[in-house]
Amino acid sequence: MKRLICISNRVQAASSGASSNRGGLAVALSAALRESNGIWFGWSGEQTDEFTGQISFRRQDGVATATIDLEAQDIEEYYNGFANRTLWPLFHYRLDLTEIARDFAGGYARVNQRFAETVAPLIEPEDMIWVHDYHLMPLGQRLRERGFSNRLGFFLHTPWPPASLMMSLPGHKDLVKSLLSYDVIGFHTDEWRASFIDYIVTHLGAELDGDHALLDGRSTRLLICPIGLDTSEFTAARDTPAARSAQSRLISSAVGRQVIVGVDRLDYSKGLQERFMAYEQLLTTRPELRERLFLLQIAPPSRGDVPSYQQIRAELNALSGGINGEFASIDWVPVRYVNKGYAREELFGIYRASRVGLVTPLRDGMNLVAKEYVAAQDPEDPGVLVLSRFAGAAAQLDAALIINPHSSEDMADAIARALSMPLEERRERHAAMLASVVKQDVRWWSARFIAALEAPEPSKDRPRLTLAGGQS
Known part of the structure; x- marks a missing residue:
């Protein structure tokens, strides 16, 4: 070469x-x-x-x-x-x-x-x-x-x-x-x-x-x-102390609740406002799910000098605060909104502990987070990927639940379906996506x-x- x-x-x-x-x-x-x-x-x-x-x-x-x-x-x-x-x-x-x-x-x-x-x-x-x-x-x-x-x-x-x-x-x-x-x-x-x-x-x-x-x-x-994805390098995190610790801490803090996770750079292309509104729609229309789940949104800030990025941060602060103010109880916070990044090993554990992964950009060239979420899952008990049709990854990961991120109802329905999906279907969908992630990796x-x-x-x-x- x-x-x-x-x-x-x-x-x-x-x-x-x-x-x-x-x-x-x-x-x-x-x-x-x-x-x-x-x-x-x-x-x-x-x-x-x-x-x-x-x-x-x-x-x-x-x-x-x-x-x-x-x-x-x-x-x-x-x-x-x-x-x-x-x-x-x-x-x-x-x-x-x-x-x-x-x-x-x-x-x-x-x-x-x-x-x-x-x-x-x-x-x-x-x-x-x-x-x-x-x-x-x-x-x-x-x-x-x-x-x-x-x-x-x-x-x-x-x-x-x-x-x-x-x-x-x-x-x-x-x-x-x-x-x-x-x-x-x-x-x-x-x-x-x-x-x-x-x-x-x-x-x-x-x-x-x-x-x-x-x-x-x-x-x-x-x-x-x-x-x-550099699949072999990413999955090597599985046995690291950092990954095991992050997985254990998230499971323990969930107190038996199902975790929905989103990991995105703080950017208007990622559809974060729409995601929060869809989650609010879910809690509003399906009250039986309240206190049985929570959304962990990790959104490291970026391009802080650009006014549009300052605006999105303010909007997300308001949306997450509004959801928590309306639905939280003394022992349950529906949205955990975190403005910092995590090491790759920690993210592996966070993905693995989450029942649903939300990758819902309004427009994205690829979005490797979708592939990371798939690679981190336990094949015997995998989580479900909810993926925007406008992410480039949707062309390869078509076994995900493909949604329109502009529709709060569509996204809320997909989250509810993911939370109740039978184990056999979760395994089948995950196996199909993992095969694509492994075959068409970074190399x-x-x-x-x-x-x-x-x-x-x-x-x-x-x-x-x-x-x-x-x-x-």
């Missing part, structure tokens, strides 16, 4: 015991980089008074990392601005929260150029380069402009929005066209790829040849490649993407087929 250079906004090598809210990317890339003796390049998360391009090198748990610091203006315009206040809400279908500002776009372009200039000396002719996520979409084009002919791949970890939403972004054509500088673009699901195809065919005039997009003499493969994901990146470019002499309507 050729050396792999992974490039992402942030660099944070995953180690055992890492908090799960650090995201699946750290776990996934660390596994791939160890196998290729590669380098992970990106922003350190630190601020510097003046950008110098100085690279800090280190090795952690067998992963070599190379990081740079950014100026305050870069962080505000590129990260807090264009990435988190423009692209993130837009890509999650929240046009109402999408902020358009020229300064944001300028910062985004500037930081992508700085990434290209700084990583360039690290790249050798035979290296494969794998760029990650919406923060760095133009980076491939910037590297091509500097003369690099290496195989370049890009993986999108979020949904891709419909063309009608993408068109609301100034400069959308140039931004999307820059993605076609990559040799491979990976998507979690066929839905996200179809939305991308619809845009490039309709608005850029691209042609399709099988799963390749053709434009201006370049061919880009459009790959469906859902990210997986399958990275191997599939890297194999596509290593594959030779298709012949330019093949006949071209133009498809419309977002189909391939």
Whole structure:
């Protein structure tokens, strides 16, 4: 295998015991980089008074990392601005929260150029380069402009929005066209790829040849490649003292009640307000369930400088307080709302002690928490996953109870069904989902993407087929 250079906004090598809210990317890339003796390049998360391009090198748990610091203006315009206040809400279908500002776009372009200039000396002719996520979409084009002919791949970890939403972004054509500088673009699901195809065919005039997009003499493969869990590493937590302790403490504190768990980064895409309202609907319409269960919602805060995130935190505080105020008794609190993260081993125990796992985003590229919940269950007495149809994971975990997160009644009904589901049905559903989680794990994901990146470019002499309507 050729050396792999992974490039992402942030660099944070995953180690055992890492908090799960650090995201699946750290776990996934660390596994791939160890196998290729590669380098992970990106922003350190630190601020510097003046950008110098100085690279800090280190090795952690067998992963070599190379990081740079950014100026305050870069962080505000590129990260807090264009990435988190423009692209993130837009890509999650929240046009109402999408902020358009020229300064944001300028910062985004500037930081992508700085990434290209700084990583360039690290790249050798035979290296494969794998760029990650919406923060760095133009980076491939910037590297091509500097003369690099290496195989370049890009993986999108979020949904891709419909063309009608993408068109609301100034400069959308140039931004999307820059993605076609990559040799491979990976998507979690066929839905996200179809939305991308619809845009490039309709608005850029691209042609399709099988799963390749053709434009201006370049061919880009459009790959469906859902990210997986590092299943073996995650399930190894089963026998750790931290996992056993967390499981035991939760069971003891439940006092015979069934536990419903949600573990989500504090973000408006996760549907947390809708989840709380559905839980309130459950308690209102099924009074016989009161005092027989409780909801444990773990929601570590994120992006606290962004106003929309401050708003969601305030709303959730109000909703959880309202539910507890209305339904709690002297020895029962219906909602345990926790604003902090937990180590992976502790989460394993928390998942395992919970009868129902709620993964109900309004829109999500994948959502590895769904796979973590499945992997943590006891196969002989598993819990039930209630999963949003708008999470990328729903395409693989279709044995979950699939719900519409916008409907409080639908979600409440699914929770009630999960709580009363017979053991045999729980085992059957869990076995089907676990088989998918184990088979299509993080190593399958990275191997599939890297194999596509290593594959030779298709012949330019093949006949071209133009498809419309977002189909391939």
